[in-house]
Amino acid sequence: MPSLGTSFGRGGATTFQQDLMNADCVTIMGSNMAENHPVGFQWVMEARERGAEVQHIDPRFTRTSAMATRHVGIRAGSDIAFLGGVVNYILEHDRWFDEYVKRYTNAPVIVSEDFSDTEDNDGLFSGWDPEQAQYDVTTWQYAGTKVHAAAGQREKGFSPSRVKGEQSHGGHGGGLSHGNPPETDDTLQHPRCVFQILKRHYARYTPEFVADACGCTVEEFLAVAESLCKNSGPERTGAFVYAVGWTQHTVGVQLIRTAAIIQLLLGNIGRPGGGIMALRGHASIQGSTDIPTLYNILPGYLTMPHVEHYGGLDAYIDMTTAPGGWWGNADAYMVSLLKAWWGAAATPENDFCFSYLPRIDDDNSNYWTVQQMLKGKVKGYIVAGENPAVGSANGKANRLALAKLDWLVVRDFVEIETAAFWHDSPEVESGELKPEEIATEVFFMPAATHLEKDGSFTNTQRLLQWHFKAVEPKDDCRSELWFYYHLGKKIKERVAESQDPRDLPILDLTWRYPTSGEIEEPSADSVLAEINGWDSTGEALAGYKLLKADGSTSCGCWIYCGAFAEDKNQAARKVPHWDQSYAALEWGWAWPANRRLLYNRASANPDGEPWSERKRYVWWNADEEKWTGRDTPDFDAEKKPDYVPPDDAKGPEAIRGDHPFVMQADGLGWIYAPQGIVDGPLPTHYEPHESPFLNPLYRQQSNPRRQKNPDLAEDPYNPPGSDVYPYVLTTYRLTEHHTAGGMSRFTPYLAELQPQMFVEVHPDLARERGLKHGEWATISTARSAIEARVMVTDRMRPVKIDGTVRQQVGLPYHWGQRGLTTGGAANDLTHMALDPNVHIQEVKALTCDIRPGRRPRGARLPDFVAEQREIAHADNGAAPPQPAETKDTTVSKR
Amino acid sequence: MSALAEPTGAPAAWPNTYGDEAKPRMGFFTDTTVCIGCKACEVACKEWNLIPEDGLEWSGLSYDNTGELSANSWRHVAFVEQAKPLKLDGELATADGGPEPLRWLMESDVCKHCTHAGCLDACPTGSLFRTEFGTVVVQEDICNGCGYCVPACPFGVIDKRDLPRSPDDAPLALPLLGKKEDGRVWKCTLCYDRLKGGHEPACAKACPTDSIQFGELDELRGRAQKRLEKLEAEGWNGPRLYGEDPDDGVGGFGAFFLLLDEPEVYGLPPDPVVPTAQLPRLWRTTALAAAAVTVGIAAAFLGGRE
Amino acid sequence: MGFSKLLESWPVVRQLREGDALGLGRAVRSEKSRTLKPRIADADHVGHSICPFCAVGCAQLVYVKDGEVIQVEGDPASPISRGRLCPKGAATKNMHDGPLREYKVKYRRPYGTSWEELSLDDAMEMIVDRIVATRDETWEEETPDGNPAKRTMAIANLGGATLDNEENYLMKKLLTAIGVVQVENQARI
C-alpha cells in the first residue's frame, strides 16, 4: 500500500478494527464493510450505538449503507473529486487542526520552484515526459534539497521514478540532511509551501463541482464534509475505512492518498478513533505484502534489485537508506535478510551473496506476466490458492494465456476454473480453445486447508495470528509449506553436483527445517523463527532495533522481527480479551514491535500531553521520562518531546521528539508526496480508463501515467464516450461468497445463499433497456459478454452528472463455470488497464452495455462481442448496433 | 386445559414438571435494527445441526434465497427494500432535494418457542416437548412424521423433511413399515444440546452484530423495552416489539423481535393465536356433534325396517 | 426390563405419575433427550485456528474427534471477533469437508482430453523436472544490454494472499534463489 506508506511511513492500516468503536465519525468509502468484513463491522456498529455518525459513500446502497447513519450515492470512479471537495471544504472554512498540521505534517514545507501543478498544465504535473509517458519526479522535491537519488543516478537509467513507488514503504529519502526539511514556513503563507499548493490545487473542487462530477447533491456533500470536520479536533476523532473499492482504479493509490491528506489536515492519524483502516479481502493479504509474494520487493518492503542496478550491495544500500527515520537502518535489514537466506555462505567479502538475487525489470507484475504468457514467453506457471481464470481482470485473456503454457501447476481445494480451463471454459464452449489442441500439461495438486496445517496469517490490522493444525491432511492433500519445502529439497538434490555458478544460490540456500509425521511436514514454527531472526549466538531477536549490518544477525523479514522473541511463538499468544486492555497487546503479535495503533506519538501534543482526556492514548510520562499509554508507543520510548537531533544525526536519531512519523525521513506526515508515487505528488481527479464522461477539470481525460495495453489484441477497450457501451459498470462482492468463489461456490452452505449470478440495475435503466426483474440480461464490453439474472432495485441509484441522469450497472464477480452454482464471470468483462504504482486493475469503474435476453451461445458469442466492438470503434457515437440475430431468445433488439 | 383456553404468560409444563431440573426460561431477542443480513445465523445453524443444503434456486426477492423457515432452514433472513426513511427525523429523514429515502430491512426469523405452542400441543407422540429451559423441541428419536404439528403452527415454522428415496432403497418391500430416509419434522431446537452443555445457540454465537441476542427471557424482555425506548427517542421509523407480550395469543414468544414495520411485511402473522386456545370449546362441539349423530341415526330407526 | 419397569417408562403412565397430565413436558422426554450432550463435549481436542476467508482475522475453535473435524465455531477469547463469525467463517467445516473437495493429484497430459491419475511422488518429481529444465533452457545471466539479470523469465508463480506467512516466505525464498522473479499474488488482483 504505497499510498499509506508514502503518506505515513508504513504500508498498512494505521489503526486496528477494535479502535473503530472510539470514532465519533466513521466514513466508509470504497468499502462495503458490513458485507465483506461483517465481523469487523461489529466495531462500527459499536461506534454507531455510542452515537457516532457512520457515513457510507458508495455508488450502491448496500448492506453497509443500510446500517449507516448516512449514505451518499456517487458515480463509480469519482471518489477523488468527492474527497478533493472535502479538502477544499476544510481549507476554505478553516477547519484544519492547526497545531497538528503545523507540527506533524509537511504542510509548512516549501517545495522546489521547478514544481508546477495540474492546475497550471491542464491536468499534468511538472516533469511529464510524453515520450516515455512518465514523470521526472525531481521537479516535485522540497526546495533546497539535493535529490537524494542523485547518488543512484550515477548508474544508468536509475531514475527516482523507477526505484520509488512500487509498494513504497516509507518516504525513504527526500534528500534531507538530518531529517528536517530545509525550508519551511510555519505560518503556512509562503506561496510554495505545501499548504498553499494544496489550497490552489483543490480550489476548483467546490461543493457544486463535486455534485456535478459525482452525481450527488450539494447538500449531501456538505453533510459529509461537515461531519468529518465537526468530528475532528482535540476532543473528537474520525476514522476512514476503505477496501478495494478504492484500490482497484487506475488512480487507486492517489485515491487513498486523498483520504490520507484529509486525515492529516484533520489531525486524525495516530489517535484513538482516528486513522485509516484498510480492509483486506484475504486472510493474509497483508502478510503476502509484508513477506511479499510480489515481484518488486523482498521481505519487509526492501526493494528487489533492478536489472539496471549493478553497483553491488553498497550501491543498493545507499539507494534504499534514508537519512532519517527507521529506513536509515536499511543496511541492517538487508544484510540480515541475506544472512537468513544464504547463511554461512553470506560474508562481508562476497557482499553477503547480494549478487545471488535475480534482477527485475520495471514491471514484472501479474498482468505483465499474463501478456508474456500470451506471447508464449512463459513456459511454466505455478498457481497456489488463486483462480486467475475468473479472479483476474479480463478472464478470457487469462485463460487464453494458460493455454499457451508448457506446464501448469494448480494447487487448490477443488478443481477451480484455472485448473479446468482446458476442458470447461467459455472458450471451449465457443470453440476458440479445443482440448485436443492445447499443449499445456496440467498438474492439479490438492491443497491442505488451514485446519490441516500450522502457520500464521497477518490480518488487515497487521496482526500475526497463529493457527494450529487440528487434523492431518488426507490422501494427497498437502500444505504449501510442504510443497515448497519438498520442491526446494528436490531441486537442491538435482543440482547438488553442479559447478555452474547459476546454481550457487540454490546450493548455498539455507533450507533446513525440521519435519514431522509420515508426510514429513516441515515445521512452520521453525520458519517463523527464521523470519524473526537470531543473533550470532543463535538467540532469537527481540526486535528490529537489534539488527546489525555486519552480518552478525540474521532475519528473514525485519518488520516481523520480534514475532518469535524469547524463542516463543508470539503470534500464537491467545490471552483472552477479557484479561487485557482493548488494544489486546497479548493476543497475537502485530508488526511493528507489537504496536496496534501506528504513529501513536501523534495522540499527544508536541509537548507530549494528550490532546484531550477523551482521546488520551499514548503520552510522555515526565516522571519516568518515557512514553507510556494504552499501546506500545510508536516512538523511541525515551526520546523526549523536545528532542532536537544534532546536525550529524542519522536514521532514527535524526527524528525530532515532536515528529511522530518515525518511518519518514523527516518524521512528518506527508500531505504532499515529493517522491514515492509515480503519478503525482497530489491526487487529482481523472476519469477512469473507460468512462462515458469527459473529465470536468482538464483536457487530460484519464491518469496519464496509467498502464494500458493498446497493442494487445486480447485486451481491447471500449472507446471513450461510446454509445455502444453507455453505462458505468462496477464489480463487487457479496457477503455470502468469497472473491472468485473458489472457497464458496463449491461449498453447499454458501452456494445456496446466493445461488446465481445476477446484475443490479435501477428501474429507470430497466425501463430504458426493457429489462425485467428475474429474467435474463446480457452485459457486454469490448472483451466479452456474459449473462445474468436481472435484479431491478432502487438500491442501484442513478446519478446526475453535469445535469444528465446516468445509469450504473452492478455486477458481483463470484461466479464462473464450475462449482455448485455457476454463472457468468464478471471479470470476463473487465480490462487490464492498471494503476501505475501498484499495477492493480481498474475493475470498480468501467463501461458496458446491457440488453435483455441470454447471451449468444457457442461461436456466436465471440462474433457478437466483435461486432459490437467494431461498431463502437467504427461509428463512435452513432446509432447503437443491432445485436446478432439468433434463433432462441438471446439478446433482443432494442 | 383451562389454562389453554385462555393462554397465560406461563408455559403449561414448565417449570413445574421439571422440579429441580428446571432452568430459567431461555430465549432469543432478535433486534433487526442492527441486523446486517449476513446470514451467518443460517450457516452456523446448519453447521451445528447438520442440516442439509436447501436448494440452489435464485429467488430474485432482494437478497433472500432461503425464502422461508423450513425443515432444512431453521434460521431465515428476510430482506425488504423500501423507499422509506430509516428515521423520521434527523439525518436519515427525507432530505429536501436529496434522493428518495431508502431503507433495507433485514430480519433473522426463527422458531418462536411459544409459551403456548401449537406444534407442541398438537403432537400426538410426545415427540415435541417443553424442555427444562422452557423451549420447544422435537425429539428426533420419537417423531413418526404424522405431520400434525405443521399446520398447527401459526407461524409456518415447523416442517417435514422429505428427502427423495434413493434408488437403492428396497422397492416397497414392506410398503407400510419401509423406512423412508427421513420423513420427520424439524425446526429450531434453540440448540437444546448446546444449552445442555452450557453453550449458547450457534446462531446467536455467530451473529456478528449481536442482532440475535440469547439469554434468560425475562432479562431479554427488559433489554428489548429499553432498546425500543432508545430507538423511539432517536426518531426511528416504526420500531415495535413483536412477540414480547405475555398476553398475546400464544402467551408471548420465547424468541421475540424488534421490527421496523408491520409483522406481515416480514412474513410474520400480525396476531398469532395458538389453535389450542379454542380447543375446549371445540371438544364440546365435537361431543355434541357426536351425540347428535347418535340421536340422528336413532331417529332414522323410527320409520321401521324398510 | 421387567414389565413394571416397562410400564413405568411408558409416558402415559409417567404423565400421571410425574405431574405432567397434559404430556407436554418431562413425562414425554425420551431417554436420549434426557442424556443429550453437545457433540463437542466428546471432542478429543480443541484446536485454535484463524478464519481463512477475509482479513478480519476471526479466531476459530476447531473440535476434533477421531481425527475428523466435528465442529468449527468462533473463539470468544479473540479481541477482534469475540467469538463471532460471518456466513463464510461459519461455513468453514463445510468448505473443509465439502462434496467437491479434491483429495488426489490429477494430471492432464498435453493435448489430453481427460484427467489421469498420478501419484503425489511422481507429480513432485515431474514438476521438479520441468522447473529445472525450464530454468536451464531459459536462464538469463545478463540482459541484452549486459546488465546482470540472473533469472529465468519463463517461470511464474501466483499465490500468497490466502496462504500462511511461513508458506509465502518459503515460496519467495526458494523462487528467488532459483531466479524466478515473477512471484505475484492477489494483493494486485
Place this chain on the structure above:
Amino acid sequence: MTYAHPNGNGSITAVGTTMESYYGKPIVKEPVWKAEIPWYLFMGGVAGAASVLHGLARVTGNHRLARSCLYIGAVADAVSPVLLISDLGRPERFLNMLRVFKVTSPMSVGSWILVASSGASNTAAALEGLGILRPVKWLAEAASFVTGPPLATYTGALLANTAIPVWSEARDELPWVFGASAAASAGAAATVFTPADAAGPARRAAIAGVAVELGLVQAMERKLGFVGEVYRQGEAGRYGRVSKLCTAAGAGLLALRGKRSRAAAVTGGALVLAGELALRWSVFKAGFQSARDPRYTVRPQKERLQKKGARR
C-alpha cells in the same frame, strides 16, 4: 418460479415498499398430508357412523342391517389405520401414537378412539363371522357403539385445531359437517349392501345426513366470509360442486326410488358415498388453498387486532 413484482418495470424496492405480506409468500405452512388423509377422513366417518347404525339395528332387532353395518364398519375401521400409517413419515414408528395421551391433541385423542373402535368392531366382526364367543362379541359390539360417534366427529376437531384459516375459522361447524357426512356415508354404504327390506333406517340416515350436511356446509361457507371464498375456487371448489351434486342426486334417488328399486338403492348409495368422499377432499383441499395465500391469514388477524384495539 414467479416473482412478486407488480409489472416488468417495477423494482423489488417498489414491491417491498408497498407489500402487505412477505412477497406474497404463505405465512402458515400448507399441511404435509397426502391423499391418505382425505380418504381416512371419509373412512373414519363411515366406520364411526356404521358402528352407531350397527348398534341401533342390533338393539331394534334388525340383524340383517346390523350384520352389514358391522362388516362395513369393521372394514372401514381396518382400512383407517392402514391409511394413517401409510401417511406417516416414519411408518415403523406408528406405535408412538400410543406413547402418550394428550387432550391437547385431537390426533392423540383420535388415535386412542380409533384403536378402541377399530379393535372393537373388528373383534366383533371376526366373532360374528366365526360364530363364537357371543358374550365377548356383545361386549365388543357395545364398545364399538360407544366409540363410533366420537370417531365420526373428532376429525372435524382435528382439522379445526390448526392454524389453517379455512379450518380453524370453521371450528364451530366442522365437527357437525363431518358428523352429518359420516351418517350419510354410513347410511349410504349400508343401503348399498343391505336388501331394501332391511335398509330403511340406513336409507333415511343417508338422506337426512345429506340434507343436514348441505345446510351446514352452506352455513359454514357463509360464516367463513372472505376466507370461505376458497370453497368456490380451485380444487376445493371443484370437489365441493361434485360433492353437492352427487350427494343431492344420490339422496334424491334414494328418497324417490330407494325403497323399491335395488338398482336405485345401489346407485343412490354409491352417489352419496362419492359425494361424501368429494366433500372430504373439498375440505382438505380448501385447507391447502387457504394456507397458500397469506391474505387469508393476515386479514382476519388484522381485523381481530382492530377489534381488540377498539375494545381497549
